[in-house]
Structure formats: C-alpha cells, structure tokens
Amino acid sequence: MKYQFIYLFLMLPVFFSCNKNQLTVPPVNSNDNLANTQTIAATVMKNMEGVYSLSNGSIGLGTEFVCKVSKTKVSFFSNQSGLFFILSYGLNNSDGSIQFSGFWRNAANADQGTINFSVATADGALDLIKNGIATNIQLKGNFNSPAQPISIKYKRPFSQYVLTHEFSILAHGGIPVKTNPPFATNSLSGVSHAEDYGANGIEIDIQLTKDNVPICMHDPSFDNRLTQKGPLYGKFSDFNFDFLQQYVSLVDGQKIPSLAQALRTFVDSTTMKYVWMDVKGDPDIFKYMEPVVRDAYAHARAVNRDVTIFAGLPSEDVMAEYQKQPTYGASFPCMCELSLQDAIDNHCQFFAPRYTLGLLLDDVNKGHTLGIKSLTWTLSDNTTILSYLQNGKFDGFLSDNTPYVVYDYYALY
Numbered sequence: 001m002k003y004q005f006i007y008l009f010l011m012l013p014v015f016f017s018c019n020k021n022q023l024t025v026p027p028v029n030s031n032d033n034l035a036n037t038q039t040i041a042a043t044v045m046k047n048m049e050g051v052y053s054l055s056n057g058s059i060g061l062g063t064e065f066v067c068k069v070s071k072t073k074v075s076f077f078s079n080q081s082g083l084f085f086i087l088s089y090g091l092n093n094s095d096g097s098i099q100f101s102g103f104w105r106n107a108a109n110a111d112q113g114t115i116n117f118s119v120a121t122a123d124g125a126l127d128l129i130k131n132g133i134a135t136n137i138q139l140k141g142n143f144n145s146p147a148q149p150i151s152i153k154y155k156r157p158f159s160q161y162v163l164t165h166e167f168s169i170l171a172h173g174g175i176p177v178k179t180n181p182p183f184a185t186n187s188l189s190g191v192s193h194a195e196d197y198g199a200n201g202i203e204i205d206i207q208l209t210k211d212n213v214p215i216c217m218h219d220p221s222f223d224n225r226l227t228q229k230g231p232l233y234g235k236f237s238d239f240n241f242d243f244l245q246q247y248v249s250l251v252d253g254q255k256i257p258s259l260a261q262a263l264r265t266f267v268d269s270t271t272m273k274y275v276w277m278d279v280k281g282d283p284d285i286f287k288y289m290e291p292v293v294r295d296a297y298a299h300a301r302a303v304n305r306d307v308t309i310f311a312g313l314p315s316e317d318v319m320a321e322y323q324k325q326p327t328y329g330a331s332f333p334c335m336c337e338l339s340l341q342d343a344i345d346n347h348c349q350f351f352a353p354r355y356t357l358g359l360l361l362d363d364v365n366k367g368h369t370l371g372i373k374s375l376t377w378t379l380s381d382n383t384t385i386l387s388y389l390q391n392g393k394f395d396g397f398l399s400d401n402t403p404y405v406v407y408d409y410y411a412l413y
Contacts, residue, residue: 022180023180023181023182023183023184023251023252024110024112024180024181024182025182025183026086026102026103026105026112026182027103027112027113027114028114029101029102029103029114029115029116031088031101032101033099033100033101033116033118034088034089034090034099034101036092036093037089037090037091037092037093037099038090038091038092038093039090039091040089040090040091040098040129042069042070042071042072042271044128044129044132045069045074045089045128046069047128047132047133047134048067048069048074048128048134048137048154049067049068049069049134049157049158050066050067050134050154050155050156050157050158051064051065051066051067051155051156051157051158051410051411052064052065052066052067052076052139052152052153052154052155053065053152053153053155054150054151054152055138055151055152055153056140056149056150056151057142057148057149057150057151058143058148058149058150060143060148060150061078061080061083061085061104061115061143061150062078062079062080062083063079063080064078064079064155064411065077065078065079065152065407066406066407066410066411068198068406068410070195070196070270070271071195071269071270071271072088072196073086073087073088073089073102073196074086074087074089074100075087075196075197075198076152077198077403077406077407077410078407079407079411081108081382081404081407082106082107082108082382082401082403082404083104083105083106083107083403084104084105084107084197084198084403084406085102085103085104085105085115085143086102086103086105086196086197087100087101087102087115087117088100088101088102089101091125091129095120095121096120096121096125096126096129097118097119097120097121097125098118098119098125098128098129099116099117099118100116100117100118100119100139100141101114101115101116101117102114102115102116103115104143105177107177107178107179107401107403107404108179109179110179110180113143113144113145114143114144114145115141115142115143115144115150116141116142116143117139117140117141118139118140118141119137119138119139119140120140123136123137123138123139123140124136124137124138124154125137134154135154136154137153137154138151138152138153138154139151139152139153158410158413159413161413162409162410162413165413166395167395167396167409168200168201168273168274168373168375168395168396168397169198169199169200169201169396169397169399169402169405169406169409170199170200170201170202170203170274170276170375170396170397170398170399171190171194171197171199171201171202171203171399171400171402172203172377172378172398172399172400173185173186173190173203173204173205173218173400174186174187174190174191174194174202174203174204175190175194175400176190176193176194176196176197176198176199176400176401176402176403177197177400177401177402177403178380178400178401183252183254184226184250184251184252184254185218185226185250186204186205186216186217186218186226186250186256186257186262187216187250187252187254187257188254188257188261188262188265189252189254190202191204191257191262191265191266191269191270192265192269192270194270194272194402195270195271195272197402197403198402198403198405198406199272199402200272200273200274201272201273201274201275201276201396202266202272202274202275202276203275203276203277203278203312203377203398204216204259204262204275204276204277204278205217205218205278205280206259206277206278206279206280206285206289207220207236207237207280207282208237208282208285208288209236209237209239209240209241209244210237210238210239210240211240211241212284212288213240213241213258213259213288214258214259214260214285214288214289214292215236215241215244215256215257215258215259216256216257216258216259216262217236217256218278218280220235220236220237220280221233221234221235221236222234222235222236222248224251225251226250226251227248227249227250227251227256228248228249228250228251228253230247230248230249231247232247232248236256237282241258244256258292259277259289259292259293260292260295260296262275263275263292263293263295263296263299263309264296264299266296266307267296267299267300267303267305267307268303272307273306273307273308274307274308274309274310274396275307275308275309275310276310276312276335276352276375276398277289277293277309277310277311277312278312278314279311279312279313279314279318279321279322280318281315281317281318281321282321283321284321284324284325285318285321286311286321286322286324286325286328287324287325287328289311289328290325290327290328290331290332293309293311293328293332294331294332296309297309297332308333309332309333310332310333310334310335310349310350311328311332311333311334311335312334312335312336312337312352313334313335313336313337313338313342313346313348314337314338315337315338316338319336319338319342319346322334322346323346329346329347333348333349333350334346334347334348334349334350335348335349335350335351335352335375336348336350336351336352337352337353337354337377340360340363340366340367340372343367343372344370344372348372349371349372349373350372350373350374350375351363351364351367351372351373351374351375352374352375352376352377352398353374353376354376354377354378355376355377355378355379355384355388359388359391359392359393359394360374361392361393364392364393364394365393368393373395373396374393374394374395375394375395375396375397375398376388376392376394376397376398377397377398378398378399378400379397379398379399379401379405380399380400380401381401381404382401382404382408385397385399385401385404385405385408386408386412389405389408389409389412390412
C-alpha cells in the first residue's frame with residue numbers, strides 16, 4: 001500500500017487546550033548534595049519502607065507519608081491528597097550521612113518544586129546502612145526556593161495485612177498522574193518510571209502495524225492527542241514499524257515503542273510485577289503477540305525477575321481473536337473485562353470490571369474461590385479510590401492517579 005502524506009498547518013491551541021494532554025516534566029534539581037556520594041543498594045534502601053510523620057517544619061507537603069522504594073528512587077506519598085516526592089540518593093563517605101535530592105509534585109494540579117533531605121549517622125543512617133534498620137530514621141531538609149524546612153521521621157512499618165496481601169496498583173497507559181503527566185502515554189519513559197510514582201504494574205495498549213509488529217498505542221489512527229503533528233494520516237496499521245519509528249513521535253518526542261521494547265524495559269529497568277496488555281483486536285493479533293510475550297518471559301527468568309504479563313479481553317471481538325490462538329491461552333495468563341463467567345469460560349486468571357459497575361462483591365468473592373483475581377478500572381479521583389478500598393474486595397486498581405492509591409492503601413490497612 002502506498003504511504004499517504006498530507007501537509008497541514010499546526011493547530012497548537014487545539015492541542016494545548018486540555019490539561020490532560022499537556023506534559024509537565026519534573027523540575028530540575030541541581031543535586032549538589034549528591035556530589036561525590038556513593039551508590040547504595042536498593043535492597044538496603046528497601047528497608048526504609050513504612051509510614052512516616054512530620055516531625056518539624058512546614059506542613060505544606062502534608063503531615064503523614066507512605067514511603068515506597070523503586071529500583072532507583074525513594075518516594076513519599078502524602079496524606080495531603082495527591083502530593084508526593086521522588087528522591088535520588090547516595091551515601092556521603094565523609095560523614096556517613098545519606099543524602100536525598102529530587103522533586104515534589106501535586107498530582108491534582110501539577111504544582112511542583114525541588115526538595116532535598118539528609119539523614120545523619122545519629123539520625124538513622126548508620127543503622128540503615130550497617131544493619132538494615134530504619135525505625136529511628138529522621139530526614140531533615142527543605143523544599144522550594146526560598147527554602148522551607150521540613151523534617152519527617154519513621155512512624156511505623158506497614159501493617160501485617162499489607163505485608164502479606166498483594167495489592168496491584170497499575171498505571172493507566174503507563175501514566176501515573178492524570179493532570180499534566182510527566183511523559184507520554186504508552187511510552188518507554190512511562191514503563192521505566194511509573195514505579196517511582198507508586199505503581200507496581202502498568203497497563204499498555206496494543207495495536208498491530210502493517211508488518212504485524214505489536215506496538216504500544218491506544219488509538220488506531222494518528223491524532224494530536226498522542227503523537228506530534230506531522231505529515232502522516234490514516235491508521236497505524238497502514239505503516240510498517242520501521243517507518244513509524246523514523247517519522248512519528250509521541251507528544252513528548254519519544255518514539256512509539258514496540259511491545260518487545262516495552263517488555264524488555266519493564267523487565268530490565270523496573271522491579272514492577274504486572275503488565276496488563278489492553279489488546280485492541282487486530283486480526284490475528286495473538287499470533288503475533290505470542291512470540292513477543294514468550295521471549296519476555298524467557299528473559300525475565302534469565303535475570304531472575306518474577307513478572308506476570310497478561311492479555312486483556314475487553315470485547316467479544318478480542319475474545320474471538322484470543323480463541324483463534326489456543327496456544328496463547330495455554331501458555332500465558334489472560335484477563336477478561338466482560339463478565340466473571342467469560343473469565344471462567346476462557347480460563348482467565350483475572351477478571352476486570354469497569355468501576356462504574358460497582359463493587360460486585362458476589363462476583364469478586366466467587367472469583368476468589370476459583371483462584372481468579374479481580375481488578376477494577378479506571379479509578380482517578382481520591383473519593384472513589386478510598387471508597388473502593390474501604391468497601392470493596394478487589395485485588396488491585398488500574399489508575400491514572402497512582403499516588404492517591406498508594407497513600408490510601410498503605411496507610412489504611
């Protein structure tokens with residue numbers, strides 16, 4: 001098929017009229033306090049996880065915080081709804097302190113700024129580094145310019161329930177905040193950084209190109225919501241993958257990733273466990289996804305990563321495509337959005353009803369007796385998130401505001 005071109009004038013006011021389509025990259029922090037610091041193993045920093053409280057200074061960022069550790073960052077999620085901070089860290093060999101540098105952000109309105117902390121040896125740095133003990137840690141620092149002081153200290157570990165019950169927090173399209181996200185939907189930056197924002201899994205959308213390469217893209221055709229305006233129009237399935245890589249960019253300038261690239265990044269650059277592939281239903285899509293998913297599982301085993309990569313069945317058409325490829329169903333997990341009975345009939349490991357259907361307590365309980373986990377989608381506002389945590393029995397949420405879920409879940413139980 002001949003490639004189609006059309007040259008149009010840019011219509012930036014249309015694109016920038018909606019906050020959810022604008023990007024707000026994190027502020028630049030000079031990281032002066034990290035100069036000449038030594039790397040600390042993430043396994044050591046993992047011991048910091050727990051609930052912290054404000055001990056001194058400004059209440060501007062909240063008074064209680066949930067601490068979570070990703071592969072390369074330490075993140076705190078505030079009881080002041082939607083606020084969080086993401087920190088790089090290092091060991092100062094000259095005085096034994098642990099230095100932190102990063103940014104704070106409000107998920108609701110994109111307010112943000114820089115933030116720095118230090119943990120002195122007497123304030124818990126020595127115990128953490130030498131013994132993996134975090135119970136007496138106190139972080140002292142400041143945020144913004146002019147600087148406002150803030151000090152937070154370890155309050156308690158996560159509850160026994162949290163430590164023994166896995167709860168999935170999946171970033172919708174790899175995007176952890178809905179308003180002015182930091183990177184493009186379905187991008188490699190989303191895959192590699194979503195866990196810094198509290199996610200332990202991601203959801204990505206899957207389409208096929210003309211040469212049957214599974215790519216991460218939500219919409220079937222070009223539009224200014226997801227890609228930069230350019231000369232191409234039509235469907236992504238009209239073009240080969242290499243051509244798209246050369247001539248098309250996501251809204252933040254990244255290239256459209258293949259499913260293979262996204263899964264390799266997921267395995268190598270994160271500690272997250274779950275990938276929900278939202279399959280859009282191109283003909284024979286499971287035939288072309290199967291070897292990609294198989295390779296990703298093989299690579300994960302080779303690098304000692306425990307991952308679960310499951311295909312979503314959101315419609316009758318996609319379910320029919322899934323049933324055309326029985327080897328896929330025999331080898332890899334799936335998730336059905338249609339009904340619990342459809343999940344049972346297709347031997348799915350997950351059931352995922354839309355949140356507007358309610359708590360579906362009977363279905364969720366029945367699924368649990370059959371070994372089927374239940375997720376719900378897509379939860380965005382804090383009121384709904386908290387209500388579903390308090391009253392529901394789901395095993396996880398798909399959300400485009402993961403910081404809300406992180407604080408509410410880890411502080412609630």
